[in-house]
Amino acid sequence: MPAPHVVIVGAGSTGAACAHDLALRGLRVTVVERGEFSNATTGRNHCLLHSGGRYAVTDQESAIECIDENLLLRKIMPDALELNDGLFVALTEEDLGFKARFIAGCEACHIPYRELTPAQALAREPLLNPKLLAAVQVPDGVFEPWRFSMAFLATARSNGAVCRSYTEVVELVRQNGSVTGVKVLDRVTGKTDTIGCDLVVNAAGPWAGEVAGFGGIEVPVQPTAGIMVTVGRRMNNMVVNRLDKPSDGDIVVPQRTTSIIGTTSWTVTDPDAIDIPPEHIQKMLHKGIELIPEIATVTTRGVGAAARPLIKRANEDERDVSRTFECFDHKRDGVEGFVSISGGKTTTARGMAEKLGDLVTRKLGLSVACQTRTTQLLSYRLFYA
Ligand SMILES: Cc1cc2nc3c(=O)[nH]c(=O)nc-3n(C[C@H](O)[C@H](O)[C@H](O)COP(=O)(O)OP(=O)(O)OC[C@H]3O[C@@H](n4cnc5c(N)ncnc54)[C@H](O)[C@@H]3O)c2cc1C
Structure with a gap:
């Protein structure tokens, strides 16, 4: 039996880290990104490898996620980081x-x-x-955001993941209430195509609401x-x-x-x-x-x-919205085979992907532990090697 196939929509830091997590757990992974890899929020952020200090008073859940991941990333992706304090x-x-x-x-x-x-x-x-x-x-510290995502994608690819840029998801394919694939538009050739799979991960960042909307679902992004x-x-x-x-x-x-x-x-x-x-x-x-x-x-x-x-949680204003993240299993919305992940920071992408990977493997009936805490990432340079 071939391993289950998961399609990830979006290759910012979240989608890239999810691809690495799931490929390392032995799943077949295809990542589709409508633009260049890391072109959107991830490629245009402040580049701060958070210590958590910024949130230590007002958002301690996020602060703890940041310091935990900061200390871990120092060990697994040193060539994308500047550790200046x-x-x-x-x-x-x-x-x-x-x-x-x-x-x-x-x-x-x-x-x-x-x-x-x-x-x-x-x-x-x-x-x-x-x-x-x-x-x-x-x-x-400081990270280089493109290198950050490409280190995850290079490693995912070495574990069998397929990474497609300029490939936009325009529709979710559904059968009997379950998502069974995605319809994609190749933005270079203009051709459309269908990719079948066992599960779709919506990691479309600020567009996660739009992608969830293809399934008639709302996510509070x-x-x-x-x-x-x-x-x-x-x-x-x-x-x-x-x-x-x-x-x-x-x-x-x-x-x-x-x-x-x-x-x-x-x-x-x-x-x-x-x-x-x-x-x-x-x-x-x-x-x-x-x-x-x-x-x-x-x-x-x-x-x-x-x-x-x-x-977004009820009655919060922008500065008060927590910088933590959430995974959504759309089974709760009556749609099987479809999950979303949103929120968080680039700094916490690996930890977000670990939670997402736990959810995905559980849904697919697998019991494979996350290995990303201790797996050294390949250099971003190897993506194009
Ligand atoms: C001003 C600013 C400063 C920040 N500074 C920091 C910082 O210093 N440190 C830090 O850790 N975090 C920072 N963040 C937060 C961090 O940038 C985000 O949490 C993170 O980049 C989100 O990554 P993502 O992969 O979820 O989203 P994105 O990077 O936006 O990735 C989503 C991807 O999905 C793709 N996509 C959308 N729709 C489709 C579709 N239909 N088909 C295929 N692909 C699709 C998009 O093209 C995009 O590439 C900052 C954010 C902002 C806005």
Whole structure:
């Protein structure tokens, strides 16, 4: 008997990590991505390998997921990461008042931290605002988002997965209430085709609602945009965060020869058409300059936006929506052979895929344990080798 065949819709960090998890469990996997791999939210994010510090006070479930995955990814994908650590910096008495809560949050979420004096922080990051009052160091890092996803896909492919870019799912094929395949449009040739399978995983990020809609199903995904402003010089080596609850413009992430200031948060209806409010750009620069005054002297190299696939729970406003994730078995909606995964972060993609893999194997009547915690990923370079 051949192993069951699973089709994954979407190859951002979530779909790529799911492909790796399921291929390693011995399933036949086909990943279909309507654009280039990692082209959407994953390819346009802030590149922060979260320590969890950002959520240690306000969203501890997500903070614990972040630190657990951060420590694990260091071992299994070293060539996509820059491990520079991060600083949470107090600039005002109000920020200073937040420090005790921040440290208590780090302790509750087992995030390693170290308090630094202003002089110690400036010795590490000379362009920080010299008026800083305190700093706390945490194990933040930086990833290269395309390399991140391609490391998962390269490894999945070496375990037999088929990865198809420019292949858009336009319909779910159903028989007797079960999903039995997908109809796809090849966006290069314009031809359509059907791929039969035993189960479909909807990992379409902020488009997960649209893909679920092909089955007449709703998933509570709330596409929530954020902008990032990239300046034309690398201003900092460590990730620099404001010591406060997550808010607009409170983080500057170094990425290659640039630094990226982010971000904002607002709900959008169409993740393919995000209009960037001009005042968001000004706010990013203003807040970035507070943290690193020399940003005022460099040119802006680019402005971008993407939508987070957040899970909406009742009565939450955007900033309060948890950054954790959820798997949905659409059997509960009367449709067999179809599951969705949404929410989370790129940092937590492996852990998300582990939960998804547990659900998928359970549904297929298999008992195969997840092996991704200890399996070293291949280099992203090997995808095209
Ligand atoms: C502004 C911003 C900053 C962020 N910063 C960070 C950060 O610093 N660190 C971090 O860890 N996380 C960060 N995140 C969160 C992170 O980017 C997302 O959680 C993650 O990228 C979601 O990945 P995904 O694979 O679910 O979605 P996506 O990357 O969007 O992937 C979904 C894929 O599905 C494809 N697709 C859609 N419809 C179809 C279809 N019909 N057929 C085939 N394919 C389809 C899309 O083309 C897309 O490639 C940030 C998010 C935003 C918006």
